[in-house]
Amino acid sequence: MNTRSAAKNHAKAARVLAVLPVLLAGLLTGCADQEPDPWAKCNWMSKLPDDPDFDAGAGRTGHTAIVVDVTSSVRGSKAGSGGVDHSGLAAQYMEKWLSGTGTMSVAAFGGTDDIRWVAENWATGPGEKDNEENRRRRAEMVSECAAHQVAKAQAAAPRSGGTDVLDAVREAAVTLAEHKGPRRLVVLTDGLATTGCADLRGSTFKDPLEIDAIAQRCRDDQELTSHTLALVDTVLVDLGRTARDQPQADAAQTDWIGKLWKRLCQAAHPKPARPEDCVVTALPAAEPLDGKPVARPDDPVPAFPGRTYTRAGANAFFSPNSSVLLDGALPEITEIAVELRNLDGARVRVFGYVDPRGGSANNHSLSQARADAVKSKLEELGVQNVTATGKGVADGCPKAETQLSTEQKLRCDRRVDILVDQVGRGR
Incomplete structure (x- = not known):
């Protein structure tokens, strides 16, 4: 082999040796980036x-x-x-x-x-x-x-x-x-x-x-x-x-x-x-899964009817033309509040009513004041997510009319309904 060929081969070998560490580094880096599948087992x-x-x-x-x-x-x-x-x-x-x-x-x-x-x-x-x-x-x-x-x-x-x-x-x-x-x-x-x-x-x-x-x-x-x-x-x-x-x-x-x-x-x-x-x-309650969202097609979910507390008959909440809670109403409201406090994520809606004997100009304001009074008492007793709405004159009593006297019907008309929906209970 002449001197020129030897020099050329030596230079070629030097270039390969120079590139080899880079190639090895790339291969090793690629291996390091590829994590093993833990479920291959x-x-x-x-x-x-x-x-x-x-x-x-x-x-x-x-x-x-x-x-x-x-x-x-x-x-x-x-x-x-x-x-x-x-x-x-x-x-x-x-x-x-x-x-x-x-x-x-x-x-x-x-x-x-x-x-x-x-x-x-x-x-x-x-x-x-x-x-x-x-x-x-x-x-x-x-x-x-x-x-x-x-x-x-x-x-x-x-x-x-x-x-x-x-x-x-x-x-x-x-x-x-x-x-x-x-x-x-x-x-x-x-x-x-x-x-x-x-x-x-x-x-x-x-x-x-x-x-x-x-x-x-x-x-x-x-x-x-x-x-x-x-x-x-x-x-x-x-x-x-x-x-x-x-x-x-x-x-x-x-x-x-x-x-x-x-x-x-x-x-x-x-x-x-x-x-x-x-x-x-039923499995015991677990921590909810809050992972990355996945797009899902529309699916109309059935709505569970909320529970309604209606207070009528002998246990009236209000006197005629009044939005002041009667003393007899407090034990019942307290009992309801205790139950509602244990419902995580409950939405509570209070609807106030009046009986048909009052003037139309006062119907909405009085029914709203009654709903507000019950809302305030529930919140005072620790219930959250409460709204109040005055509905005016009641559209009949939820109980069968034949079962109530005239006075009981009037008491039922000036009632409140407390509607409870659970829309986001914790697990």
């Missing part, structure tokens, strides 16, 4: 039967399907909505929900024909090929990994408006029918359907006859049959629990929703229904 659960690494395991039969309501009443409609977070507490119950079954699937659902499976046929236990240490380690992570899939499901946004719980139940039933062995369906929802036979947008949330009528309509419309959930243990979780920015159910309304869905669930099982066929349960 769950990948073994997702092995499908046609995967060469699939291990059927001992007794891996039976299936658990978990469907998660992702509509606005559960998830909220804007940032800071305080949507219901099922994932953390679900992990504590997952072992029970998965017990006796070998695989699971998890889906998000919204309106009709809107159910998306985020996990399908995941193994819920270690396989026969695992050594003792792997079996122990994998058994410990099953609940955690399953709860993570619930978190993935609840982060999804519906494709369309409306809430169709029964459609999700039917779709899950089809999935469960493909499996042998024990079958279990877990439905995480507030139960506030706005589509189909169980549409609750006009519900009173209190009449038992309404439950009978809804169940009959669902049977007539064939949205449910006695074989929809044949041999499926069904668990309905968190009925009545909505996001904090949504209408809130009181205890009686929540109880009514639970009875409705238990009836519908029983109608989907062959008679006589077994105790394990339909279980209604």
